Amino acid sequence: MVRHFEEELKQLKAKLQHMGSLVEGMIAGAVNALAKKDEDYAKTAYAQEEEVNRIQIEIDDRCLTLIALQQPAAIDLRFITSAMKINADLERMADQAINIVESSSRLFACPWCDPVIEKLTNMAERVNMMVRDSLQSFIDRNDALARGVLLRDDEVDRMKDSLFLELVENMASDPGNANRSLGFILIARNLERIGDHATNISEDVIFMVCGKDIRHHMEDIH
């Protein structure tokens, strides 16, 4: 029974990692398609979203079944309920990637703006590191890695704020392209929200590993 349960947990981790890879691919793909003005990418993105949705339901069902049939001990129970929360965060990241694809489709007709695209690409890379590390910190029960994600979220917020200000200035100085600037702002906001979800995951991990005292003293970490 114990060995079977360990095997189930291992499979659950593998499923979550697979889902994480897909979500990372969607984030990178969405921003890459924007940079390359690749209108056809939307079809790929929608197919990936369906796959993510399917896996989310599978993981959710697997967790509920594990709890119901195996009656896990406290530490494993906490791991499984955390997996359910993380699963929801990953799926919402995929939704944000789809939002990026949809905003992009309205931008393809606009005159281009390479420096902004470059900044969005940088942001997406940072955010994807957060996604990867937050999930890895969960798999390895590694609270130090999770704390690193929180620090990087501050950095992503700063990148977004700076880009936001730049785009607001663009809107003021070039009102004819205000819609384009607004589109870029929305995409930056989607990336920031993905970072927020990675932060949620990391906070869950720190709580899971370090217990209840740490969760509400996050200011010590920043």
Add this chain to the structure above:
Amino acid sequence: MVRHFEEELKQLKAKLQHMGSLVEGMIAGAVNALAKKDEDYAKTAYAQEEEVNRIQIEIDDRCLTLIALQQPAAIDLRFITSAMKINADLERMADQAINIVESSSRLFACPWCDPVIEKLTNMAERVNMMVRDSLQSFIDRNDALARGVLLRDDEVDRMKDSLFLELVENMASDPGNANRSLGFILIARNLERIGDHATNISEDVIFMVCGKDIRHHMEDIH
């Protein structure tokens, strides 16, 4: 045993409702303190946040204990794991209310702008209705109420977008007060994120009540 479990579920619902009321109070209080330039409110807000954090941990522990000791049936297990997710969303709303208090403290020194304050107050009222209805929809397993929250989220997003555009115009036409406009934008963003959390709760409820098919076809609802 069954009666005892029912009693436990009833207490869990009551705890969540208590937490929801506290969070609503924090949101209304934060925006009200901004409108009244009430600098002393911050102390009250921090005390409320501590109370919310304490209750969050209590609810979380209660859920884990319920699962471990009572081995609930599928439908109750889903209810309890949803309660854990909702608990996390409520606590993050309280964090956003604290962010509003902190942004406000930097605004008290600025010249005032009543029309913007009025719009933020309206937004806060809408958002609080979303919080209340999303939680009630969970307690009553009422998916129609949850769907209403999703519609209202679109409305809040529109209110935020319109306020955002107005503030961006203010920044361009009155650069000396750009910091004030930015502060208002941040507060509008905090309110929008609270609405996002209420949306998360409502999506969980719709899934819980209607099963797995509905969750990934939200476009039918909008």
